[in-house]
Amino acid sequence: MSADMADVNPSSEWKLKPHPVLPSGKPCVVCILDGFGENKYKDEYNAVHSARTPNVDKLRENAERCRFVQAHGTWVGLPSNDDMGNSEVGHNAIGSGKVYKQGASLVDAALESGDLFKGDGFAHVKQAFEGHTLHLIGLLSNGGVHARYEQLKQLFQGAYEHGAKRIRLHILTDGRDVPDGSSIEFVGQLEKDLEQLRAKGCDALIASGGGRMHVTMDRYEADWEIVERGWKAHVLGEAPHTFTKALDAVTELRKLPKANDQYLEPFVIVDGEGKAVGTVQDGDAVVLFNYRSDRMVEISKAFEYENFSAFDRVRYPKDLKFAGMLQYDGDLKLPKNYLVPPPFIERTSGEYMVKNGLSIFACSETQKFGHVTFFWNGNRSGYFDEKRETYVEIPSDKCPFNEKPDMKTREITEAGIAALKSGKYDLLRINYASPDMVGHTGSLEATIRACETCDECLGELLAEVDKLGGVYLVCSDHGNADDMVQRNKKTGQPLQDANGVNMALTSHTLAPVMVAVGGAGLKDSVKMRDDLPEAGIASITATFINLCGYEAPSDYCPTLIKTD
Ligand SMILES: O=C(O)[C@@H](CO)OP(=O)(O)O
Numbered sequence: 001m002s003a004d005m006a007d008v009n010p011s012s013e014w015k016l017k018p019h020p021v022l023p024s025g026k027p028c029v030v031c032i033l034d035g036f037g038e039n040k041y042k043d044e045y046n047a048v049h050s051a052r053t054p055n056v057d058k059l060r061e062n063a064e065r066c067r068f069v070q071a072h073g074t075w076v077g078l079p080s081n082d083d084m085g086n087s088e089v090g091h092n093a094i095g096s097g098k099v100y101k102q103g104a105s106l107v108d109a110a111l112e113s114g115d116l117f118k119g120d121g122f123a124h125v126k127q128a129f130e131g132h133t134l135h136l137i138g139l140l141s142n143g144g145v146h147a148r149y150e151q152l153k154q155l156f157q158g159a160y161e162h163g164a165k166r167i168r169l170h171i172l173t174d175g176r177d178v179p180d181g182s183s184i185e186f187v188g189q190l191e192k193d194l195e196q197l198r199a200k201g202c203d204a205l206i207a208s209g210g211g212r213m214h215v216t217m218d219r220y221e222a223d224w225e226i227v228e229r230g231w232k233a234h235v236l237g238e239a240p241h242t243f244t245k246a247l248d249a250v251t252e253l254r255k256l257p258k259a260n261d262q263y264l265e266p267f268v269i270v271d272g273e274g275k276a277v278g279t280v281q282d283g284d285a286v287v288l289f290n291y292r293s294d295r296m297v298e299i300s301k302a303f304e305y306e307n308f309s310a311f312d313r314v315r316y317p318k319d320l321k322f323a324g325m326l327q328y329d330g331d332l333k334l335p336k337n338y339l340v341p342p343p344f345i346e347r348t349s350g351e352y353m354v355k356n357g358l359s360i361f362a363c364s365e366t367q368k369f370g371h372v373t374f375f376w377n378g379n380r381s382g383y384f385d386e387k388r389e390t391y392v393e394i395p396s397d398k399c400p401f402n403e404k405p406d407m408k409t410r411e412i413t414e415a416g417i418a419a420l421k422s423g424k425y426d427l428l429r430i431n432y433a434s435p436d437m438v439g440h441t442g443s444l445e446a447t448i449r450a451c452e453t454c455d456e457c458l459g460e461l462l463a464e465v466d467k468l469g470g471v472y473l474v475c476s477d478h479g480n481a482d483d484m485v486q487r488n489k490k491t492g493q494p495l496q497d498a499n500g501v502n503m504a505l506t507s508h509t510l511a512p513v514m515v516a517v518g519g520a521g522l523k524d525s526v527k528m529r530d531d532l533p534e535a536g537i538a539s540i541t542a543t544f545i546n547l548c549g550y551e552a553p554s555d556y557c558p559t560l561i562k563t564d
Pocket residue numbers: 035085086087088145146176177295436
């Protein structure tokens with residue numbers, strides 16, 4: 001296993017105790033089927049249930065070694081148990097073994113106490129209020145994954161009360177955490193609220209926008225053109241479509257072929273003379289109002305870095321007062337200024353493991369690459385110990401994923417098997433992106449296909465683990481593929497549109513997720529504990545640390561397994 005343990009001498013505060021029963025030295029694979037929940041609706045609209053998944057079925061049938069844990073709400077640090085889980089909070093929990101109050105909760109609290117308007121970040125932004133414009137850029141949604149409308153409203157109202165005289169909103173339509181088409185209502189609501197602000201004397205307008213998957217909110221450098229489109233619309237005031245009213249923009253652009261809220265074309269709002277109403281000028285303030293990090297990192301770099309080459313910014317406004325809702329990358333300290341301090345996630349499993357001489361392999365495709373690295377490590381973009389960590393990214397396709405529902409599942413599997421065979425790694429963390437990414441397209445058929453391919457590949461991966469006498473833990477981070485229709489809350493029946501067509505559910509779900517352990521190297525005595533009925537996904541961490549032959553740190557959420 002780990003080639004040289006000679007230089008390993010963890011200080012007492014980092015030393016992991018050997019597990020009294022489980023041996024170290026066997027490769028352990030942690031495989032995350034992203035967005036693969038266990039939904040109470042077990043009908044044809046549940047892609048997880050409808051897919052042919054003999055390998056997952058086998059895991060599930062072994063009741064002593066498989067259970068379900070909660071992956072939403074307060075189990076992952078979100079404000080309420082009506083909040084669905086997501087990859088950020090899910091992988092933070094699985095990587096760190098603890099539940100931290102997450103961005104959604106922290107921003108709520110900072111607005112409620114008023115601290116948001118008293119901090120250094122807001123003071124930085126406020127310098128521009130006299131004589132300049134405040135720009136707010138982010139996701140117009142109530143999904144609670146990246147941003148929430150109520151927070152945005154309190155932000156622009158509070159900014160006005162603290163002296164902002166000219167405010168411009170640059171809005172990204174959602175349709176991924178909330179139903180497709182809801183952009184119309186959100187824009188309508190925003191227009192009403194801005195109208196009220198204008199009545200008080202604040203010059204507040206929507207200035208630009210576009211769909212979140214097509215404009216601005218790229219992640220992990222999957223496609224910088226997405227960010228470039230956003231830069232052009234928000235900063236330069238350039239887009240293929242101009243309108244004088246945002247509601248018209250959204251209504252009209254949704255009529256284009258294949259258009260939906262997620263992929264809406266970029267637009268700019270212009271005045272009677274055709275002039276953009278809200279370009280970003282020297283000395284302006286810009287606030288990104290999303291709290292979630294992955295999809296704000298690239299646009300933050302475009303605003304913050306003087307030297308920047310990912311695309312040609314054409315014009316880089318000088319002396320901007322730029323801030324994020326949170327700081328999005330703890331290693332890069334990006335952005336420098338932020339309105340709310342982010343969760344401080346420390347002493348994660350990865351750091352413990354490398355400090356104890358274990359070698360780690362992490363792999364996914366681009367769309368989820370940062371999930372098993374950046375989020376897993378507590379929102380840090382670097383390595384803890386490059387010598388002991390190998391991170392492999394398989395480039396994702398650049399298309400709506402229902403068109404290629406296998407995504408890179410096979411390539412990820414090949415990379416995982418090669419890493420296993422190399423004998424170099426103690427822990428291998430692998431994320432299969434497709435149940436989630438295809439689930440977000442709303443296509444039931446494609447999502448079933450995604451689940452089937454994942455299952456097939458999982459079978460191959462686990463067979464290799466068995467061959468090598470290793471151990472594994474298979475789990476998910478939240479639900480998504482497990483429900484593909486919007487439902488009547490009481491009856492559970494699919495909701496239909498005016499044409500009698502079922503309305504797709506593109507978002508995550510509140511479903512619990514499976515945790516299964518096994519492998520030829522796992523002692524027969526290992527079983528799921530039965531004294532933790534309410535466990536959440538943060539308990540996965542202690543469980544795989546045990547599988548690696550160590551006791552988990554005492555402040556981690558309790559392990560799910562027993563060995564007697
Ligand atoms: O795509 C995303 O940004 C979110 C949904 O908003 O999904 P996930 O948490 O699975 O990454």
